[in-house]
Structures are given as structure tokens and as C-alpha cells.
Amino acid sequence: MLTFxxxxxxxxxxxxxxxxxxxxxxxxxxxxxxxxDIVAADLDADELANVGELFAAMKAAGEVPEGAxxxxxxxxxxxxxxxDGEFDRVIASEILEHVPNDIGAIAEIARVLRxxxxxxxxxxRWLPEIICWKLSDEYHSVEGGHIRIYTDAELTDKVTRAGLxxxxxxxxxxxxxxxxxxxxxxxxxxDKHPLLRAYHRILVWxxxxxxxxxxxxxxxxxRLVGKSMVLYFHKPEAAA
Numbered sequence: 622m623l624t625f626x627x628x629x630x631x632x633x634x635x636x637x638x639x640x641x642x643x644x645x646x647x648x649x650x651x652x653x654x655x656x657x658d659i660v661a662a663d664l665d666a667d668e669l670a671n672v673g674e675l676f677a678a679m680k681a682a683g684e685v686p687e688g689a690x691x692x693x694x695x696x697x698x699x700x701x702x703x704x705d706g707e708f709d710r711v712i713a714s715e716i717l718e719h720v721p722n723d724i725g726a727i728a729e730i731a732r733v734l735r736x737x738x739x740x741x742x743x744x745x746r747w748l749p750e751i752i753c754w755k756l757s758d759e760y761h762s763v764e765g766g767h768i769r770i771y772t773d774a775e776l777t778d779k780v781t782r783a784g785l786x787x788x789x790x791x792x793x794x795x796x797x798x799x800x801x802x803x804x805x806x807x808x809x810x811x812d813k814h815p816l817l818r819a820y821h822r823i824l825v826w827x828x829x830x831x832x833x834x835x836x837x838x839x840x841x842x843x844r845l846v847g848k849s850m851v852l853y854f855h856k857p858e859a860a861a
Contacts, residue, residue, distance in 0.1 A: 622828050623651055624714055624743045624793045625851045631739045632657060634686060636709040639733060641698055642716030646672035649691070652712070653679060656686040660708075662696040669693040698726040706735035714743040715849070717776070718767045724779060731783040736858045740785060744771050746850040749798040757805035773850060785854040793849045795842025796827055796835065 625648075632638065634656030640649040643661035645668060652659040653676060661672045676691040685691075696702055699722060711734050713726075720726045734740055745753075750770045753760045761767040777787055800820050807814040812821075827835045 622647065622794075624648070624849050625712075625741045625853075626791070627651060627655060629789065629791075629853060630710060630712075630741050632710055635688065637707065638710045638712065639701075639703070639708045640712040640714075641696065641701070641730065642713060642719075643672060643693075644668055644715075646675060648712050648714055650675065650679065652710075653685050653689055653691045656689045657710075658690040660692050660694055660703075662694045662701075664695060664697060666695055669695060698729060701729045701733050703733045705732055706738075707733050709735060709738045711738070711740045713740065715745070717742065718744050718769055718771065719765060721768060723769070724783075727780055727783045731780075731785055731856065734785075734856045736856050738856050739788075740780070740854040740856070742776065742780060742852045742854070743793070743849045744776060746792060746847055747772050749801070749846050749848050752798075753801055753805045756802060757809055759809050760801075760805050771850070773852075776850070776852060780852065780854055785856050788853040788855055790853070791851040792843045792847025793851055795845065795847045796824060796839050798842070798846040798848040800824060801848065 632652060632655055636657050638652045638657040638659045640652065640659060640661050643649050643663045646661050649659050649661035649672060661669065663669055673693045679685050694702065698716065698720060711730050713730055717723045717726060730740060745767065747770055750767070754770065773790065781787060803817055803820060807817055811817065826832065827839065
């Protein structure tokens with residue numbers, strides 16, 4: 622389940638790409654399938670081990686173009702172990718809302734992105750997120766949980782102050798917002814609740830089959846209550 626549009630992101634075969642806060646690797650895998658030289662970076666060594674195993678399985682199965690490369694790297698977003706301007710593209714998906722020093726993290730992302738390169742940032746959208754916070758303290762008051770709720774203007778301002786230029790905006794996962802509201806209402810660990818299980822089956826149907834009805838509903842829901850906000854940026858050539 623992808624949160625952003627890879628075509629809009631501008632990824633090309635051979636691009637060196639950093640997926641910072643890669644987690645389970647969903648965006649890293651798609652970049653690898655598209656022929657990127659992808660680095661999946663995270664602080665969670667166990668997650669990275671699983672991602673590395675799946676990279677190897679994808680290559681063995683012939684799922685990636687010749688010349689595509691994939692590696693994993695333990696990395697702190699506040700002190701990235703990469704050279705200035707090393708990456709053509711950077712992905713920062715659902716990570717900044719966890720980082721106390723988000724301005725420092727954005728500065729590091731801007732540093733490792735080459736002039737002319739592109740950045741995609743996704744975070745929980747303000748309205749769906751604030752409803753979750755109102756419904757449940759447990760949703761966000763956990764170690765490593767969400768520590769802030771961004772507005773579009775706040776996040777755009779923080780990234781553009783780091784020298785990047787906003788290219789566009791979108792929203793994603795509109796069908797997922799009501800699921801999380803329901804989860805917060807019945808208890809975030811109460812996965813056996815019948816309403817939650819029923820809604821989960823709908824989401825699995827959407828992900829696995831992508832039926833026309835849910836696709837149409839999802840497009841409307843994305844604009845109204847999309848769970849994630851997606852911002853696309855580029856680093857000006859003048860920054861060289």
C-alpha cells in the first residue's frame with residue numbers, strides 16, 4: 622500500500638534513493654522494482670533485517686530490473702551517515718511526526734539531497750489525526766508515538782525554510798481514516814471488535830482487489846479525509 626505517487630515523485634531507473642524511516646520497506650520495495658539504487662534506512666535493526674531479506678528474495682525472483690541495487694542502513698535522521706548531495710530522491714514517509722527535533726531532521730534530509738533532486742514527505746493529516754487524538758490518548762501517548770499534528774502550512778514552511786521548493790500536494794488513504802477513528806473509539810488494541818474486524822475486511826478487499834466501487838469512493842475520501850498528507854518538493858539547482 623503506497624502513500625505517494627512515484628511518477629509524480631520523478632523516480633527514474635538508476636536514481637540513488639534514500640528511504641529514511643523505511644520501516645517494513647513498502648516504499649523501498651517499489652523503488653527497487655522501478656530500478657532505483659535504494660537505501661532503506663531506519664533505527665530498527667530487526668525491521669531492516671526483514672527488509673534486506675525481502676530485497677534478496679525480490680532479486681532472486683527476477684522482480685527487479687538489471688542494474689537495480691538495494692541496501693539497508695541503520696541511521697539516525699538527525700545525523701545521517703551520508704555525504705552532502707548524495708541522493709537524487711529522498712522519501713520521508715510517516716516519520717517526522719515521531720521526531721522531537723523535526724527541524725533538525727529536515728535540515729539533514731535537505732543536506733543529503735542533491736541540487737535538482739526531489740523529496741516526498743508524508744505525515745498524518747491534521748483533521749483525521751486530531752480526531753484520533755480526541756478519541757484516544759492510547760493512540761499517540763506511547764513510546765515512539767506521534768508527538769505533533771501538522772497543518773499543511775506548518776510542514777510546508779518548515780521544509781521550505783530548509784531551502785526546498787514545494788511542487789505539489791495530495792492526500793491518501795481516505796478509506797483508512799474511519800478505520801482508525803473506529804479503532805480509537807473501541808480501543809486501539811481491541812482488534813477483535815466485530816465492527817473493526819468488518820471494516821478491516823473492507824480495507825483488505827481494497828488493497829488486494831482494488832474494485833472500481835472502492836476506488837471511486839477512495840478518490841473522494843482522499844480529498845475529504847485522507848489519513849495522510851503528501852507534499853512534493855525539489856531542491857533548487859542554485860543550491861549547488
